[in-house]
Amino acid sequence: MQQPPRLRSLLLSSMLPRLVLLVAVLSIILFALSFHFIVKQTDQLQQQSVDGLEQDINYIVSDTTRQLADLAANDIIINSLVDFEQRDNYLPMFFRSLNLTQAKSVEFALFDFAGNRVIDKNWNAVIPESLSSAWRQQTLGSSNAYSSVSKYGVLISVPVLLRGVAEGALVMYVDSLQSLLAPYPRLTNQLVTDSSGHVLFSSEPSLIAPNSSFSDFDDSGYAIKKADWQNLTLYSVKPTITAYREAAWTGIVLLAMIVGFVFIILHMVSMTGTLAERTLSTLYNDIKNRLNSDDKTSLRLDSDVEAQELADIREAFDKLIWDLTEVSLSNEQFSNVLESMGDMLVVVDQDKQTLLSNKRFDDFCHDQYGEKNGILKFIMQKLASSQSNELTHFSVSTGQERFVHWTKTSLADANGNIRGDIYVGSDETEQRSLESHVKVLTHAMDEATVSIIISDIKRVGQPIIYVNSAFEELTGYSREEIIGHNCRSMQGDETSKQTVDQIRKAIAVREPIETTLLNYKKDGSAFYNRLNLTPVKINGEVTHYIGFQQDVTQQRQTEQYLQDAREKAEESARLKSSFLASMSHEIRTPIHGISGVLQLMASSELTEEQKHYLSLAKFSIQGLLHIVNDILDFSKIEAGQLQIEENPFDILESLENLQSQYAIMCQEKGLALHFHFDLQGFHVVQGDDVRFRQILSNLLGNAVKFTDSGCIEVTTSIQQNADNSLKLLCSVKDTGIGIAQDKQSTIFDVFTQEDLSTTRKFGGTGLGLSISKQLCELMGGDIKLESVKGHGSTFSFTIMLEQADEALLKPVHHSSGVKREKGKKRKVLIVEDNDINQVIVKQHLNNHTTLSAKSGLEALEALNKMKVTFDVVLMDCQMPEMDGFEATKRIRNGEAGERYLNVPIIALTANAMKGDKERCVNAGMDDYLSKPFDAIDLIDKVEHWASIERNSEESAVH
Structure with a gap:
């Protein structure tokens, strides 16, 4: 028998004649359209040429x-x-x-x-x-x-x-x-003739000569376009062969496109035939394999996408297989169906002999005492007079009772004759257990100490469908009174409307919510109700809300008590801060008196022994002042009043000053002091110079104090972060006594030193390291310790800085360009209520003319009555009758006269708490000296401010 042709061959033989005809028709149409458009374009070009010639003549004549x-x-x-x-x-x-x-x-x-x-x-x-x-x-x-x-x-x-x-x-x-017209460019050959045909202009004299007759021109083979202008005729002449030449080139391009199109179509037809042949072959092999193999897994095509027709064929074939399977269902397949049943099944004939039983029934019999026939006989006896009954069986494996509901059905043949009975057993042991579990849960909810309510949000009004006993005890409402109603009945005038709206919005979007609102019991008494509402989903849809209620009235009262206690603690902290400020003032004032007297004594003639005693006194004063400063700084940090300033400063200059300062102390103890810098070119930075020097001074002071021999090394480096901020790393390493490992974890705590012997031997408050740690944290860094007992310690700290421009550095007022008159006596008014401090200041300023006043009132009176004009006013801040702030404000307001509106006023204060300097500035003071101060600083500030020529707008604090 002859082999039938392949699908691909059939597709090619059927589609090629149609393809040839289609290509031929398209080619003729494309060539005709191309020629038409070329001729039309030529005509348009000639019309443009005639129009251009007319415009040229018009332009020449009119212009x-x-x-x-x-x-x-x-x-x-x-x-x-x-x-x-x-x-x-x-x-x-x-x-x-x-x-x-x-x-x-x-x-x-x-x-x-x-x-x-x-x-x-x-x-x-x-x-x-x-x-x-x-x-x-x-x-x-x-x-x-x-x-x-x-x-x-x-x-x-x-x-x-x-x-x-x-x-x-x-x-x-x-x-x-x-x-x-000859100089103008032309699109085509152009002519101009008069009414008699005489050629006045020719763009191509070799074709038609000027002054010749146009009637002598042979126009065959030329396309001519003409137009009249006044008494002249304008012509555009173009060879017809040009249009045909353009058509020929267009034809070649179209022919190439058509040939390419034909090859593409042939390739597509070939690929389509191949794809169809491969797809049908795959489907054939799939069907063949499924018929000849036990594995019914369907073969897939090379592509994940299957044509709808092939899918329909596959689905129809699957349905046919399924229908054949149902028709030819064997006993084995029927048994499999029985085995897949969830219930136990046994079939007996009229002689009570077992015809068929599934595996579940056999497993059930293996779990019972006795044989299978005896168990079946027991079941048949119990169901002899009824069609169904629940029987209790004992499970050998679990040792518990099993509850099985048995149903008897008659087995009839196709003619309706009874051939036996079918027994189906449904094990309800798990359901019984579940019902018991539900009862336990219901009992547990009812006996719970937390109030529980359940509302049905699918019903109108969202009524309550369940409450437990705790709800009745909490609210005073019985189940009968509240079920079927809404919880709004427990709200009153004092209930927060905003909280109620939040609850409604949460329920509207089916979200949980936890809140506290004021509710009222049945007797009208109010209580704070902590409400937790949780949505309950059934089949993916929220149908109910379960709410847990708790009386938190006592908790609210406790919170209010804690709030009151917190406010009292804050007030106590404020009082403590005020007390420390007052104590600072009171302590600094006598310290200033002692320091001033010692400075006066130092300027007098003393014996070597007296100079030694004087140096001891100065050292004690510095130690006492250091302790006061530490306690004050600690109180500022504890009260949250210490703020880190952000000002540009020269960090290299600060480090060099500290090196010079501590080099003398190290030299006296025979210690070597080494400073190492790696500042990466960042000499001027933005930060708090005072607090940076305070941290490093604390660490250097401790290193000098606890080191008897060896050396101290200070290493400082700066790293630039990705965000252009700067991280300063500084370490102070000494060869001193070191710190034991078990004491290092508490060394930064308040009032903590390694042991009592340290305090007795070296002194100190134990605040320095604690203050340093908190200053580092306030400046965005940290501090850590590495130490071995007897082998020295290394304290390392980091702080965060910013880049700054050197031009932003504030110049020292000495270099501000002020010309001082050296040796000139100044007139200074000293406003100070402490007699000792008056004497000290006067002695420091003995080269100037001074006058003293004990209060702000006396100062105003002196300024008004004295004919002499004072150059500088030294104003104490804390004085009886009228303090220095009030006196300064009155001077600035003109109560001391026009001449003192801008008199330099320097504050003399023993206060050092947060805001003291700002208070001085706001009051109108020009400068600030904190007691105790050095005589050099006092003289320097007096001479500086007395030398400045001031105007009404000049006021600055240095």
Whole structure:
């Protein structure tokens, strides 16, 4: 038998003739359309050429006429008609310079009112009498411009007007139109003829010569387009062969496209046939394998996408297989169906012999005492008089009872004859257990100490469907009174409307919510209800909300008590801060007195023994002041009043000053002090210079204090972070006594030192390291310790800084350009209530004239009554009757007179808490000295401020 053709061959043989016909028709249509558009484009090109020629002639005539008219309106031309001397001297040169067109030979002439030529340029024109009469009549007679284009050439004339009347004429003549139009580019060959067919212009003289007759031109093989302009005819001439040549090139391009299109179609047809053949072959192999194999897994195509028709064929085949399977269902398959049943099944005949039983029934019998027949006999006896019954069985494996609900059904054949009975057993042990579990849960909820409610949000009004006993006890409402109603009945006038709205919104979007609101019991008493609402989903939909309620009235009262206690603690902290500020003032004042007396003694003649005693006293004063400063700093940190400032400073200068300061102390103890810098070029930074020096001073002071021999090394480096911020790393390493490992974890705690012997031997408050740690944290860093007992310690800390411009550094007031008069006695008013401090300040300023006052009132009185004008006022801040702040404000307000409106006022204060310096500035003070102060600082500030020439707007704190 002959082999049938392949699907691909059939597709190719069927589609190729149609493809050839389609390509032929498309080719003819494309060639026809292309030729049509080429001819149309040629016609449009010729029309554009004719229009361009007309525009060129119009432009030449109108533009030249305009230029002549501009010349005729020139005063030189007009005056020349009456000023013969000017005409003869200047116009010939002016005419020779005229160049109005691109023609090589142009003739100009100026005629008077009688038509006589008075001035010309290359005027050799031979004009017919008719043309000469025409321009004279039009221009000289009617005072209008005149133009003519003919075989005699191009002539344009304009009148020279004097008081609106033509007193002469300017005339331009070109012997041919050819010379005027020749320079312009052309789209096609162009011609201009007069009414008799005489050629005036030809863009291609080799094709048609100028001055020839157009009727002598053989126009076969040419496409001609013409248009009339005045008494002339304009032509566009283009060879027809050009259009055919363009059509030929277009045809070649189209032919190449068609050939490519044919190859693409052939390839697509071939690929389509191959794909169809492969798809059908795959489907065939799939069906074949499924029929011949036990594995019914369907083969997949190479592509994940299967055509709908193939899917339909596969689905129809699967349905056919399934139908055949159902029809030819064997006993084994029927048994499998029975085995898959969830219930136990046994079939007996009329003689009570077992015909069929599934595996679940057999497993059930294996879990019972006795044999299978005995168990079946027991079941049949119990169901002898009823169709169903629940029987209790004992499970051997679990040792518990099993509850099985048995159902008996008669087994009938196709004719309705009874052939036996079918027994089906459903094990309800788990359901019984579940029911028992539900009862336990219900009992647990009912006996729970937390109030529980359940509401049905699918019903109108969202009524309550369950409450437990705790709810009844909490609210006083019984189940009968609240079930079927909404919880709104427990709300009152004091219940927060906002909280109620939040609950409603949460329920509306089916979200849980936990909140506290004020509710009212049945007896009207109010209580704070902590409510937790949780949505309950059934089949993915929220149908109920379960709520847990708790009386938190006592908790609210406790929170209020804690809030009151917190406010009292904060008030206590404020009182503590105020007390410390007062104590600081009270302690610093006598310290200042002692320090001042010691400074005065130091300036007197003393024996070596007295100088030694004096140095001991100064050292004690510095130690006492250091302790006071530590306690004050700690109190500031504890009260949250210490703030880190952000100002530009030269960190290299600060480090060098600290090196100079501690080098003397190290030298006295025989210690070597080494400073190492790696600042990466960042000398000027933004940060708190005072607190940085305080941290490093604390660590250096401890290193010097606890090191008896060896050296101290200070290493400082700066790293630039990705965000351009700067991280300063500084370490202080010593060879001192070291710190034991078990004491290192508490070394930064408040009032903590390694042991009591340290305090007895070296002194100190134990606050320095604690303050340093908190300062580091306030500046964005940290501090850590590495130490070995007896081998020294290394304290390392980090702080965060920012880059700063060196130009932002504030200059020291000594270098501000103020010219001081050295040795000049100043008049200083000392406002100080403490007699000792008055004496000290006066002695420090013994080179100046001083006057003292004990209060702000006395200061105002002295300033008003004294004829002498004081150069500087030293103002104590804390004084009886009127303090320094109030006195300064009054001086600035003019109560001391016009001359003291801007007098320099320097604050003398023992306060050092947060805001003290700002209070001085706000009061109008110019500078600030904190007690105890050095005599050098006092003298320096007095001389500085007394030397400044001040105006009404100048006020600054240094």
